[in-house]
Amino acid sequence: MTTPAARTAPISGESGPAESKPPTELADLSVMIGGQGGDGTLTVSDLLGRYFRKGGLYVYTSRNVLSRIRGGHADASVRASRDPISTVKPEIDVLVAFDNEAVEMGKLELASHGFVIYDSTGFHIDLPNSAGFPFATLVGGPLGQPIFKNTAAYGALSVLLGFDLERTRAVIEERFKRRGAEALEKNLKALEIGRKAALEVAGLPNRFSVLDGDAHDQILTTGNQAVALGFVVGGGRFFAGYPITPATEVMEYLQRYLPAFGGIVRQAEDELAAVNMIIGAAYAGARVMTSTSGPGLALMTEGIGQAGTAEIPIVVADCARVGPSTGQPTRHEQSDLSHLANLGHGEYPRFILTPASPEDCFTVTIEALNLAEKWRVPVILLLDQALCQNTSTSDRFDLAGAHLDRGQRLSVEDVNALTEYKVYKFSDNGISPYAAPGTPGVWAEVTGNEHDEWGHVSVNPTNRNRMMKKRMGKMIHARDELPAARLFGDANAKVGFIGYGSTSGPILETQSILAARGLKTRYFQARTVFPVPVHELDPFLNSVDVAYIVEHNYTGQFARLIREHLPWHHAKLRSILKYDGFTFRTPQIIAEVKEAH
Amino acid sequence: MVQSAKPVPPIWCPGCGDFSLLAAVKKAAANLKIGPSDLVLVGGIGCSGSIHNFLEVNGIHALHGRLLAQAVGVKLSNPGLTVVAAGGDGDGYAIGMGHFMHAFKKNVSLLYIVMNNETYGLTKGQPSPTSQVGFEGNVEQPFDAILSALSIPAPNFIARTFSGDPKTMTAVLEEAIRFNHENRGFAFVEDLSPCVTYNDTYKLWREKVVDVSKIPGYDPTDRKTMFRLYLETTESGKIPIGVMHRPKEVQKAGLEAKLLGDAQGPARSEIALEPNLAAYQKLLASVA
Numbered sequence: 001m002t003t004p005a006a007r008t009a010p011i012s013g014e015s016g017p018a019e020s021k022p023p024t025e026l027a028d029l030s031v032m033i034g035g036q037g038g039d040g041t042l043t044v045s046d047l048l049g050r051y052f053r054k055g056g057l058y059v060y061t062s063r064n065v066l067s068r069i070r071g072g073h074a075d076a077s078v079r080a081s082r083d084p085i086s087t088v089k090p091e092i093d094v095l096v097a098f099d100n101e102a103v104e105m106g107k108l109e110l111a112s113h114g115f116v117i118y119d120s121t122g123f124h125i126d127l128p129n130s131a132g133f134p135f136a137t138l139v140g141g142p143l144g145q146p147i148f149k150n151t152a153a154y155g156a157l158s159v160l161l162g163f164d165l166e167r168t169r170a171v172i173e174e175r176f177k178r179r180g181a182e183a184l185e186k187n188l189k190a191l192e193i194g195r196k197a198a199l200e201v202a203g204l205p206n207r208f209s210v211l212d213g214d215a216h217d218q219i220l221t222t223g224n225q226a227v228a229l230g231f232v233v234g235g236g237r238f239f240a241g242y243p244i245t246p247a248t249e250v251m252e253y254l255q256r257y258l259p260a261f262g263g264i265v266r267q268a269e270d271e272l273a274a275v276n277m278i279i280g281a282a283y284a285g286a287r288v289m290t291s292t293s294g295p296g297l298a299l300m301t302e303g304i305g306q307a308g309t310a311e312i313p314i315v316v317a318d319c320a321r322v323g324p325s326t327g328q329p330t331r332h333e334q335s336d337l338s339h340l341a342n343l344g345h346g347e348y349p350r351f352i353l354t355p356a357s358p359e360d361c362f363t364v365t366i367e368a369l370n371l372a373e374k375w376r377v378p379v380i381l382l383l384d385q386a387l388c389q390n391t392s393t394s395d396r397f398d399l400a401g402a403h404l405d406r407g408q409r410l411s412v413e414d415v416n417a418l419t420e421y422k423v424y425k426f427s428d429n430g431i432s433p434y435a436a437p438g439t440p441g442v443w444a445e446v447t448g449n450e451h452d453e454w455g456h457v458s459v460n461p462t463n464r465n466r467m468m469k470k471r472m473g474k475m476i477h478a479r480d481e482l483p484a485a486r487l488f489g490d491a492n493a494k495v496g497f498i499g500y501g502s503t504s505g506p507i508l509e510t511q512s513i514l515a516a517r518g519l520k521t522r523y524f525q526a527r528t529v530f531p532v533p534v535h536e537l538d539p540f541l542n543s544v545d546v547a548y549i550v551e552h553n554y555t556g557q558f559a560r561l562i563r564e565h566l567p568w569h570h571a572k573l574r575s576i577l578k579y580d581g582f583t584f585r586t587p588q589i590i591a592e593v594k595e596a597h
Numbered sequence: 598m599v600q601s602a603k604p605v606p607p608i609w610c611p612g613c614g615d616f617s618l619l620a621a622v623k624k625a626a627a628n629l630k631i632g633p634s635d636l637v638l639v640g641g642i643g644c645s646g647s648i649h650n651f652l653e654v655n656g657i658h659a660l661h662g663r664l665l666a667q668a669v670g671v672k673l674s675n676p677g678l679t680v681v682a683a684g685g686d687g688d689g690y691a692i693g694m695g696h697f698m699h700a701f702k703k704n705v706s707l708l709y710i711v712m713n714n715e716t717y718g719l720t721k722g723q724p725s726p727t728s729q730v731g732f733e734g735n736v737e738q739p740f741d742a743i744l745s746a747l748s749i750p751a752p753n754f755i756a757r758t759f760s761g762d763p764k765t766m767t768a769v770l771e772e773a774i775r776f777n778h779e780n781r782g783f784a785f786v787e788d789l790s791p792c793v794t795y796n797d798t799y800k801l802w803r804e805k806v807v808d809v810s811k812i813p814g815y816d817p818t819d820r821k822t823m824f825r826l827y828l829e830t831t832e833s834g835k836i837p838i839g840v841m842h843r844p845k846e847v848q849k850a851g852l853e854a855k856l857l858g859d860a861q862g863p864a865r866s867e868i869a870l871e872p873n874l875a876a877y878q879k880l881l882a883s884v885a
Contacts, residue, residue, distance in 0.1 A: 053885075219884050229884070233877050235868030238674050257880060261873070262866040264673050264856055268666070269699040276663040276696075280639070280670020283657055284678065285864035288670075306660055397881050404870055420600035436864060437655035437671070438678050443601045443633045445650060447658035454602040456650065 023162060023209040024113055027082045030089035031157065032106050033150075034075035035098025035119075037068055040150030043175070044096060045076035047154050049391060050171045051163065052080035053220050056213040060085050060505075062390040062583070067245065067329040073101050082213040086357060086392055087505030090585045093208070094160065096153050098135075099123065115207060117156050117198075119149055131156075131204055133197050139190050148190035155194020162206035165195075218393035223383055223502075224291075226358035227317055228253035229397060230365025231289050235404055236315075237263035238281035238288045240274040242296060245329040246385045247319035250291035271296035275303035275316070282312050283446060285409075285436030287369050291317035294327065294336055301344045304378045306448035308348025309471065311424065311432065313372035315365070317381040319388040322581050331581030332385040334501060335553035340380055341530045341561060349474045352380045352530035353483055354500035361387070362397040364483055364527065366404075371481065374407030375431060375474050382529065384552065386502035386583045408433035415442050422453040429477040430470045475531040483527035485536045490520035495597065496544035497523040498537075500558065503550050506584040510593075513586060519597060529558065532565040541569040546596070550576045550589060601633070607651045608644070614760030614790030614799075615645050615712050621763055622681065622710075623652055625770040629778075631679050639668040641684020641693070644719045645712035645790070648683050659684075662693030665700045665709060672707045675864040676853040679774060680707035687717045690726040690740050697742075701749040704782040706851035708773045711742065711785075712760075714792035722795030732796065741831075742787050743841055747824055752844035754784035759806050759838050760791065761799060769840065780851040781844065789836070802836060809839035818845035 031048055033041040045061050052059045057080040066072040079089045095106040097118040103125050110116070118125060120132030133156055135149035151172065158168045172191055176184040198204050228250050231239065239258065241251040254265045264281075268274040271292055278288035292300060297318050307314045320336045322328035340352050351371055355364035365381060372379040410433050415421065423444035425432040432453075435442050445455030450467060452458040458467075489497075489511050497507045504525050511521050524540045524547070526533065541547055547569075549559040556575040563570055576592045578584055609615050626636055638649040642661035649656030659667040659682075668682035689697050689711045700709060715732065717723040724735035727742070746755045754776045758766040766788065773784035789806070791798045807830060809815060816822045817840045830837045844850070853862070860866065867873070 221884055225884065229881065232880065233870075233873075237863035237866050237868060238670070240670070259856075261876070262857070262860040262863065264863055266669075266673070269695050272663060273666040273669075273696055273699070276660065276666030277670035277673075280657070280659075280667035280672075281674035281863060282670075283667070284637070284671045284674035286674040286866075287863075287868065288674075302660055303663070310657075397884070399870070399874065399877055399881065402870060404868065415599060418599045423602070436675070437637050438635060438675055438864075440634050441599050441601075443636075443653065443655040445602045445656045445658070447656075448660065449658060455656070456602065456605055457647075 021203070023206045025209050025211060026093060027211055028079070028085070028089065029081070029093050029208070029210050030077055030079045030091065031094045031096065032075055032077040032092045033096040033153070034073065034102025034106055037066060037072045037074045038070040039074070039098040040147065041074050041076045041098070044150050044154050045078045047171050047175060048078040048157070049220055050174060051167060052078070052210070053218065053393060054167055054171065055210070056216045057081060058084050058213065058215050058218065058393045059220055060087065060390065060392045062088050062386065065330050073105065075102060075105070080210065082211060085509070087509055088583065088585065090587050094157065096157060098149070100125065103127070115160065117153060117160065119153065131201055133194070135194065138193050138197060142193065143186050143189060148186055151187045151190035152194030155191040156198035159195050159198035159205050160207050162209045215393060217396065219396055220391050220393055221358045222249065222389055222391050223355070223358050223361045223387040224249040224319065224389065225253050226361035226397065227291070227365050227381065227383070228257060230362040231369070232257050232261060233399065233402055234287065234366035234369035236287045236289050236369055237261065238278060238286040239263070239290065240266045240268045240277035241290050241292065242268050242271045242274050244293045244296045246321055246388045247291040247293045247296070247317065249389070250317060250319070271299040272303070275300040275314070278314050279303055279307055279312050282314050283437070287373060289315040289317060291319060293319050293321050294323040295325070297336065297339070304350070305344035305346060305348060307378040308350055309346070310446050310448045311376040311471070312446070313376050315368045315372050315379050315381060317383060320382065320384045328581050330385070332583050333552045333579060333581065334384050334503070335557065335579070337382065337529060337557040337561070340382060347468070347472065349377050349471055350380060350530065351377060351478065351482055351528065352382050354382045354527055354529050356501060356504040356525055356527065358392060358394040359397060360527070363401065366402055367483055370405040371478065373409070374405050375478050376407070376434065377474055382501070384501045390502070407431065410435040410439065412440055415439055423455045424451060424453045424467070426453060426466060426470055430474040479531065479535065482533070485527055485533060486525040487522060487540070488525065489522040491522065491543070493520040493522040494545040495519065495521045495593065496540065496547035497521060497550055498526065498547055498558070498562070499523070499550040500526040500529055503552065503584060506586050506589060507550055510586045510589045513590060514593065529561070532561050534565050537562060537566055541566065541572055545572065546574060547572050548574050548576050548593060550584065552578050552583070554579045601653070604652050605650050608647055610794050612793040613644070614714060614788070614792070615648065617760035617763045617766060618710065618712055618788050618790055619648055619651055621766040621770050622648070624767045625774060628771055629774055635677070636679045636681070637671050639664045639671065639680065639682040641682070641688035643685040643688050643717070645683060645685040646688060662688055662691070663696065664688065665693060665696040668707050668709070669700070669703060669705050672705050673853050673856065674862055676706070676857060676862045677865070679777065681710065682707060683710040683712065686711055686713040686715065686727045687725045690742060698745065698749070700783055701746055701751050701753050701785070704751050704753060704850060704852050706777040706780050706782055706853055708770070708777055708784045708786065711787045712790040713742070713787050714790050714796055715739070715798065716792050716796040718792045718795055743827060746785050747820060747827070747842060750820070752782050752846070752850045753842060754782070755842040756785070756840045757787045757789065757838045759789045759802060761803050762806070762838070765838070772840070779847070780849040780854040781847065782851045789838070805834065805836040806838050807835045809837040809841065812837070817841060817843045
């Protein structure tokens, strides 16, 4: 067993006392914490995120975990910056390692000035700019359990990074107060143990200094939390789901939020039940949603088709992960788009919306509920693992811009003014006014069979043609109401990017790096991907000589959709693809663009 | 008077057992004074599942096997509605089996009627989960829905009727719907409804059915007794019909009552921004 001797050992690679050395100032810092599942890496990342946020910095955290609760490599990274960020930093400034595997993985991305703090209880490394502390042993004696080693590591980090002590402690209190007085006290002791050990190592204290920022109005949140909040504010009152990574948190947040508003959240027996429960609830007149990921989406496909043809307004949040089949449950991919655009057997209208940030998730979820109810169609919120689960700072969600549009929902007074109530009444824009069951004086037949205006089953070919045109036409008539694309960068640029979802983060950062090097670019951030926004893409593609479609899949799914719908721009389109389970890092995008320019 | 959807003529073969069920549903609704606006009939897929087209009602035609999930959604969303789900044995006990077993556990106050004819009629006579060994080459044991229903210790209403005995059927349906109206929970009625074209069991069943309430020791509030009575009766070659389980305690055990208390339900709750603004602001402020 290692002795706590590391406390007095000089930092390997250091020659002589380092106290005289001025701290390296970092305005954009990244810390990676790695170890085995159960080592508490996510807790350290959470504590750091809270600390930086209190310092007015923009924060982005990501995680790399396996689909298991204990064991296996797991790491988390935290980035903090004085400027807005929405992606991981390509290099690591500080690595915290609880095992040798974390060192081996982390050192590949370690910056030249990078520093490693590791738990030397079980192993030693011989790297310059590293310090080992037997955290597990140090806390195991006084606190009785080695599990507090992660908080001790946070203590050592606070010394290395020159943290303010009061704020460092406040973060511990904030995080552990809900676990009870004993847990809080032990974590505060672990913090002290880690700090004391680090303070005794020459050259370690205040080696880096992280400047505070002025982004004090920000919140730290995830796409999943934002979707749940948007659902509540958008009038969503019935949610059914089935646990699945990376979508489960939407259901968990709603279990907390919704009952206070008279809403219901049910964990169903499977995804088939989940989607059919929301279909029933929407038919009865509630605003509804389910959230799932690829495997669950496959099971829900038949139900979404029924919602399309029976004109029942549902919202399905697809938190995409690596597929097909079980794929990589905890990893990132954007490979559900082709499936969604062609979802199900037969043809029916659907809107697929792609928010890019937590704030956008909040806004677009409200819009999804409005669009579903007004147009009486299924609306898909297409998200991705990084957007759903990575935390980032965001502007506070704004109620001022929120509005509710219930479409042509018939009240008792409206119904009394009618001579007849046809649930699938033909109209210019395809919308038929709807009276929920229970509205006195009227009733209707609602079905996924082809039907006439009354909802009676019909095989009449003339009716079939009219009904198909009524439903499919919604995708044309609703065009200007769907979330509009956002454009970033230089309007005169000849190099374009196209992307959606969390990929916006690396694209935006790539743009500023390229701009600093003299290459002007413009980014088309799609917020509706289906129906393909031809009216927005056409002028954008006219304005550039080349457009890079940046997406996380093997076959270039969005690029294929764009080629299909705007074939005259074929020659301008290039794909930048990544499908290894990790999000884009800016150097890859820059390298692929630079190759051509 | 606003004109709503008019019923269409049934698609069933003359003599189909489902006609009795349709008549009994209409009669029960009339006796209980439930108007078409307040009644939702969730139909399954198959001959029986088209029942909602044949009476004045809010009808929703669910996907194959999913009628219970949709019915649960309807009732939880608006507990003021009377919700009846009706489908066949293939729909309920094969493709919909997962939802069937969970319905007893969920205990939402709605009525589920399975018109059991021991075959897939609409696809022309294939064996179903309840088909006897030997029917159309069936070598699998028939599924027993009543035994399965009794196996879940929840305060449900469980009964079986026979299309050849419409009077008992109406009485059972009325009791089931009243049970729902009192928010007591889930009501399941299996109706033995012969398929005159592919599996005409009228004569056989008429000979075999026995009124379970006439069997000595009958006590539908005691699950153990009913298991024994039911098994003894079926093992003697008879088919018990009547109420198989009815909880002793009269309490609002329905899921909708547990979840909502006095609240109106998701479909009728106020969702406009204005009245909720203060609560929304508080919710959003809790995110740091």
